[in-house]
Amino acid sequence: MIRTILIDDEPLARDVVKHYLNNFPDIEIVAECSDGFEGIKAIAQHHPDFIFLDIQMPRINGFEMLELVENPPVVIFTTAFDEYAIKAFEVNAADYLLKPIDQERFEQAMHKLPARLRQTALPADLLETAAMSPAQHNRIVVKTNGVIKIIPVAEIHYFEADDDQVKISTADGHFYKNKTMSFFEHTLDNEQFVRIHRSYLINLVQVSKIELKEKDSYVVLLKSGIWLPVSKTGYLKLKTSLGL
């Protein structure tokens, strides 16, 4: 038996997939979810072999949900219209079905499925490409102690490299994300976030003052009262961004 979960906020959309799956008796639907949070729970509980995942859903979208799932299963995306997502799919080989889903196309995806299940789950760079979607530019979703938090990008003070993770500092404390510094440097608006140092990416709005520490060595004071070092190239970037 192959086990699957349907994650879509529209019951009728799930009905179509259920109807098509009638022709595939060896695929069992173990759960149906109507948003990303339910999806995360159901995946942790049932460990499905693969999932059908809509992208535009309430609260967190499909991509954000995947980021929060440990060992994500194989994913077949189902989406009606999402320019960014479609672009992401075109770059990568992950399977996706456009709504309304064509039956022949659906069956083709199901026939390819067994081979896909033997491969590793999801191409890691798919999620990186999905960072092109606008939602990813103004919020970051993190999970701490089992609680999911949506951080608006504007509320971030700075990012700090911390081993193979990135520490995100906000007024509400620190959060960790399994990403690289350069990922955030390249996906966030570089007029708002400046990489002042190999280990630091700061929100320009938070800058309170810049001081010369020694010859050629600068430090920056954030509004939260934290001093951060600025490298030579970082100082040049900071100067251009502030229009000095």
Place this chain on the structure above:
Amino acid sequence: MIVTNNPLLSRTIQKSAATLFLAWIIAFVLLFYYTLNFNWFASIADSLITNVFLGLCCLVLSLVLRFYQPKQEIVLFVIILTLVLSAATAFLSRFLLSSLFVNYQSYILFLNFSLPFRFIILFVFLAWCAFANVLWYRLEEQSEMKERLFAAQNLAKEAELNKLRHQLQPHFLFNSLNSVYALTIVNPKEAGVMITKLASFLRGTLKRDDEVWVSVAEEMEYIQLYLDIEKVRFSHRLNLDIQIDENTLGLSLPGTLLQPIVENAIKFGLYNTSGAILISVLVQVENNLLKISIQNPYDPEVKSAGGTGFGLTAIRRRLYLLFADSSLLQTASLEGNIYLTTLKIPQKI
């Protein structure tokens, strides 16, 4: 005044100008030496000094005309400028040459005798140079204007296309089509109803125009279609409460204002929340104004992540353009995470 490229910044023009300048100097050296029989020294000095001044004057002319070209009396301006420059060149070179060759009697005689001719030649040459420059700048300006016009047209076209794309609401359209498709499987009779509703809604969408006012009855029918379609997609959790005061039915409003507000309420109240929700629309008359109040719940977390609040700025701007009053749209957050949007429309008499 548009600052265009200096003609001398172009490589090919630089090359030909330099070649021309050298050839001109050599031609004069030969003229003085062979035809007028002065010695080499005097021939070279005269040609070099006069022509270097001439070259400098050309540069000055080009620079002046680059930054300043009077709209009127340009011919007079150029002629006066040229006259001054040629007189200066003629006298300055005569002064230098006569102090260099004080003892060269026949040359000094020639120098004094040729002064008016030199002046005339300088003037003609500089005038030609000046008008060539004016022409160059004019052409440059024209092609730049053309380019800008072209870019502006492109932008306008793109904006138009984006507007059309937005009007069609592809996300809504494709999702609705998907729901219709699902209905053909689970409830074929309902599918037919949904298709006709979708068709009427799309027809209404294509008719919308800022200029055209529609009656409340017509507009609410359109909104009802939109909400009915959403109701089919989210029947399990969307509840609607629509109340239209009888005496508003004859009033009217611009056909492009209400739908985006309702769409916004759906976006934040329905798409961005989970669980059962209620969206209510209340249409009344108040102090001769048509007043439409829309309430939708919202997820406070998602809202703060959205940044700009509820994205109604575009509608507020349109209201300002239509009525010169942006206070006609009011929003408020009520207790229990309910968002209230109130739209007031002054009535045409």
